[in-house]
Amino acid sequence: xxxxxxxxxxxxxxxxxxxxxxxxxxxxxxxxxxxxxxxxxxxxxxxxxxxxxxxxxxxxxxxxxxxxxxxxxxxxxxxxxxxxxxxxxxxxxxxxxxxxxxxxxxxxxxxxxxxxxxxxxxxxxxxxxxxxxxxxxxxxxxxxxxxxxxxxxxxxxxxxxxxxxxxxxxxxxxxxxxxxxxxxxxxxxxxxxxxxxxxxxxxxxxxxxxxxxxxxxxxxxxxxxxxxxxxxxxxxxxxxxxxxxxxxxxxxxxxxxxxxxxxxxxxxxxxxxxxxxxxxxxxxxxxxxxxx
Numbered sequence: 140x141x142x143x144x145x146x147x148x149x150x151x152x153x154x155x156x157x158x159x160x161x162x163x164x165x166x167x168x169x170x171x172x173x174x175x176x177x178x179x180x181x182x183x184x185x186x187x188x189x190x191x192x193x194x195x196x197x198x199x200x201x202x203x204x205x206x207x208x209x210x211x212x213x214x215x216x217x218x219x220x221x222x223x224x225x226x227x228x229x230x231x232x233x234x235x236x237x238x239x240x241x242x243x244x245x246x247x248x249x250x251x252x253x254x255x256x257x258x259x260x261x262x263x264x265x266x267x268x269x270x271x272x273x274x275x276x277x278x279x280x281x282x283x284x285x286x287x288x289x290x291x292x293x294x295x296x297x298x299x300x301x302x303x304x305x306x307x308x309x310x311x312x313x314x315x316x317x318x319x320x321x322x323x324x325x326x327x328x329x330x331x332x333x334x335x336x337x338x339x340x341x342x343x344x345x346x347x348x349x350x351x352x353x354x355x356x357x358x359x360x361x362x363x364x365x366x367x368x369x370x371x372x373x374x375x376x377x378x379x380x381x382x383x384x385x386x387x388x389x390x391x392x393x394x395x396x397x398x399x400x401x402x403x404x405x406x407x408x409x410x411x412x413x414x415x416x417x418x419x420x421x422x423x424x425x426x427x428x429x430x431x
């Protein structure tokens with residue numbers, strides 16, 4: 140029988156091998172049996188069941204399991220709040236009973252209780268403990284990204300700069316969203332879908348929150364047309380004087396894309412533009428949009 144390979148600081152699926160008064164023991168392969176304390180045992184769990192658990196070290200440096208899911212795992216970035224500070228470093232709330240330690244040497248500036256910081260979670264080579272580092276740049280990939288322009292990515296907003304917002308792309312690369320590309324409020328710690336605009340020679344990425352090009356406009360024009368067809372009076376209350384934030388909240392597109400899509404529908408005689416919104420024309424209700 141092949142023994143499981145467990146990963147400290149990550150979620151693992153392990154088999155329950157025996158029950159004791161204070162909990163369950165899970166098959167940890169070469170690491171031996173791993174305790175799941177009784178307070179974390181799902182109801183009706185029995186020997187032979189497979190459980191999704193997170194593995195970490197307790198206060199006595201023993202590997203233990205929990206069915207709770209922390210806010211970050213080894214190899215990931217996250218914004219975490221400082222629970223308390225002592226003479227060794229800061230302790231961050233990551234959703235488990237034992238806080239995540241960030242030593243002073245891994246802090247850009249002295250962390251303060253109650254404030255949130257971007258950190259990277261990793262296993263320290265010297266102590267084999269799960270720790271955090273606020274010096275996140277050293278954990279970003281130095282390899283050249285293989286994205287193509289327009290590729291969809293997941294980003295986490297890192298911090299505001301004079302140019303815009305730095306972001307971590309797909310949990311691996313450094314990216315930048317320029318201020319003139321923003322059409323809604325974003326904040327450090329936000330996670331969202333975005334698109335690759337440019338890959339710079341140094342491997343860093345220019346990112347936009349919206350797909351570029353005419354295809355995106357045409358796709359949204361169809362979405363807007365369907366939106367108006369679904370309303371009883373064929374109207375849309377948004378227009379070129381509407382706030383960009385209101386348009387984004389309703390349609391998840393920039394005001395620029397909204398206006399271009401309105402122009403496309405208008406040129407096809409599908410809508411008329413009113414002072415207080417948009418109105419489907421009788422022709423638009425019957426013929427719909429022209430196929431590309």
